[in-house]
Amino acid sequence: QKEVEQDPGPLSVPEGAIVSLNCTYSNSAFQYFMWYRQYSRKGPELLMYTYSSGNKEDGRFTAQVDKSSKYISLFIRDSQPSDSATYLCATFNFGNEKLTFGTGTRLTIIP
Amino acid sequence: NAGVTQTPKFRVLKTGQSMTLLCAQDMNHEYMYWYRQDPGMGLRLIHYSVGEGTTAKGEVPDGYNVSRLKKQNFLLGLESAAPSQTSVYFCASASSTPSDTQYFGPGTRLTVL
Numbered sequence: 001q002k003e004v005e006q007d008p009g010p011l012s013v014p015e016g017a018i019v020s021l022n023c024t025y026s027n028s029a030f031q032y033f034m035w036y037r038q039y040s041r042k043g044p045e046l047l048m049y050t051y052s053s054g055n056k057e058d059g060r061f062t063a064q065v066d067k068s069s070k071y072i073s074l075f076i077r078d079s080q081p082s083d084s085a086t087y088l089c090a091t092f093n094f095g096n097e098k099l100t101f102g103t104g105t106r107l108t109i110i111p
Numbered sequence: 112n113a114g115v116t117q118t119p120k121f122r123v124l125k126t127g128q129s130m131t132l133l134c135a136q137d138m139n140h141e142y143m144y145w146y147r148q149d150p151g152m153g154l155r156l157i158h159y160s161v162g163e164g165t166t167a168k169g170e171v172p173d174g175y176n177v178s179r180l181k182k183q184n185f186l187l188g189l190e191s192a193a194p195s196q197t198s199v200y201f202c203a204s205a206s207s208t209p210s211d212t213q214y215f216g217p218g219t220r221l222t223v224l
Contacts, residue, residue, distance in 0.1 A: 004153075006153075008151065032210055041217075041218070042217060042218070043115070043201050043203075043215030043216050043217050043218055044154070044201070044215050045214075045215065046212045046213070049212075088153065088154065092210050094210065097210075098156070098169075099156070099213065101153045101154040101155075102153055103151060103152065103153035104153060
């Protein structure tokens, strides 16, 4: 079983819709949670990060962590065609100082 | 600032050939990483470095070697390439602690025939 599970999609939604992307993790030692965005044939770039359970908002993006159920979510409001990319969740374990990535969800926003 | 750059962008090798991938960063970062990205497998850590002159194994180190002779450069070597090493390779760097944001390069697409 992978330490971080993520539905690979692909996911296609119409422009303006709310997008929900999700991951689950198995290791309670994970303490730091991130979402990276990767455009086609580019390297990943950090989108958002959070340390604690709850919500963190940045513009149209909201990251949500529920440590009790080991569930990580990213919500995109008013989705735009420029949001079309692969989204990777990642978790950091301060114990072994390792970053573990999900497999990524490919998202397409249809104009 | 160029950020993180990788050389080359593309390469095709025959089984058994060797090559070196170069990663350079101009952000004075201490930490540098090499990942490979394969469909359905996500990003997997090959080797990493916590500072000039140091290297350590990641999740999938077999068949690869690395060197960090200068702080700004991190080299990934394949001594005898195998088809299983066909992948997209990404280099990343982080500032002063491993939990800092990792900045990724544009990737190297390697095909081993």
